[in-house]
Amino acid sequence: MSYAIIGFGKIGQALAKAFARSGIEVSVATTRDPESFASAAAAIGPTIIPKKLAEAVKADIVFLAVRFESHQDVAKALSTWQGKTIVDVTNAYGVPPEELGGQPSSRAVAQAFTGGRLVKGFNHLPAAVLDRDPAVNGGRRVVFLASDDDRAAAEIAALAENLGFSPIKLGGLLEGGLLVQARGNSWGQLIFKDLVKFD
Template structure:
């Protein structure tokens, strides 16, 4: 299984650190030349590989960690997303619900990524928290996952565990997804909730 993070702002870098901590290789891309952020990836760890967008999109599992308004540019980079699992880490805060056709933002985004299996996840924590080691006082930091594809949700739950997190599945995008998505100028009930799960 191969992994990529598209977007290398604070959230993208926090995700990259989670991969580095776990010793799992991940490609990182932006719309910029990989050389422009190679020193940042090197500082995080040898597992973080700066790539062009085209090369990064060859991965099986892709984190969409760009600004919400940039998702279309990424979607256009492939003619078909069949066979890809996309983790939507975006937040549509400030985007009027009418612009999304009244749908949850991830359901709206999914329409642009034809054929992809989409999971909403890793977006409810601010970058400064996601950046930290998820092992806390004998427990593990929780990440919420929502998807209309149970197989994709299970796949990303396994990845979350491999990255040291404790995944909690919230169900489909229209139900559980709303708990971790912004709607207009309000946040879902689970956004910013930094929870630790103890086994």
């Protein structure tokens, strides 16, 4: 299984650190040349591999850690996303609901990534929290996941556990996705909830 993070701002770097802590190789890419962020990637660890966008999107699982407004540009990198799982880490705060056709922001993202399986996840934690080790006082920091594809949700839940998090599935995008989405001037009820699960 291969992994990529598209977007290397604060959220993208926080995700990269989670992969580095677990020793899992992940490609990182932006619309810029890889050399422009190679030193930042190297500072995180040797398993963080800078690549061009066209190369990074060949991964099996792609984390979308760009501004919501940029998701369509990333989606154009491939003519079809068949066989791939996209993890939507975006938040559409400030995007009027009418621009989304009245649907959850993650549904709008899913439509752009033709043929792909979308999981909404890892977007409810601020970068400064996501950046930290998910092991907290003997427990594990929670990440919420929502998807209309049960197999994709299970796949990302397993990855979240490998990264040290405790995944909680919220159901489909229309139900669970609404709890962790931002759109217009409102935040979903679970955004910014920094929860820890103790086994």
